[in-house]
Amino acid sequence: MCGRFANDAKVDELIQEFVAAGGDYRDWRPQYSIAPTEVIPIVRERADRDTGEITRRLDAAAWNFHPPFLKDAKRPQFNTRIETVATNGLWKGAFASSRCLVPMRGYYEWTGEPGKKRAWFLHGDQPLLAAAGIYTVRKVDDEWHVSTSIITREAKDASGEVHDRMPVFLEADFWGEYLDPAKLDEGGKARMVDQLAAESDKVASTISVYEVDRRVNNSRAVDPADPTLIDPLPESATDSQG
Secondary structure (H helix, E strand, C coil), rough: CCEEEEECCCCCHHHHHCCCCCCCCCCCCCEEEEECEEEEEEEEEEEECCCCEEEEEEEECCCCCCCCCCCCCCEEEEEEEEECCCCCCCCCHHHHCEEEEECCCEEEEEECCCCCEEEEHHHHHCCCCEEEEEEEEECCCCEEEEEEEEEECCHHHHHHCCCEEEEECCCHHHHHEEEECCCCHHHHHHHHHHHHHHHHHHCCCCCEEEEEEECCCCCCCCCCCCCHHHCCHHHHHEEEEE
16 A cells, blocks of 8 residues: 655756646645645646647646545545546546556555554665556535546565555656556556556665654654655664665
């Protein structure tokens, strides 16, 4: 799964990295502890209703997938399994035509018993990772709310050392195809799932992991703007990589 992550990139860096035309999320500030339900940057492509021109944008979205037909849920919907993203009624509509990327520096996982859990930070060999996601839009009162979920898969390589699931990460040469807002039919969705699995294998092999301070365990107590949250513990300063 992916239940917490870090994104230390500034807005202009995100726009430059993802070749976005711009975005309205100028309030974003780098954060090193992002938990479900928080508002995060996503990258998505949209077609202009009048001209049909497709533009790539950086937008704000709540990390808690909430389509219009879903009543208020007790638990946030922040991860979507690749095994069911194309078939489950909650996800399949968004997967057909509302796919996005969730930029991150890396993500956290934990091992051990409750109260004694060790915290681990997983990252790639580049400053930013691009996790595959889906998004949805609903109207609340007079405002449109965008929300998102990160697609996960069976863990590979270093990520498998600490957890059996990991985000589906994509390389830049596949971003355009994944973000294309043209609606996929049933066959297209199945093919996209296969492509996601194959493409994400490439990034999975680059994931490294190191242990970080346990103070990150409590998302409510830490300062999300504290960059030392992702510093490796001295005894694990050298990354282990599968």
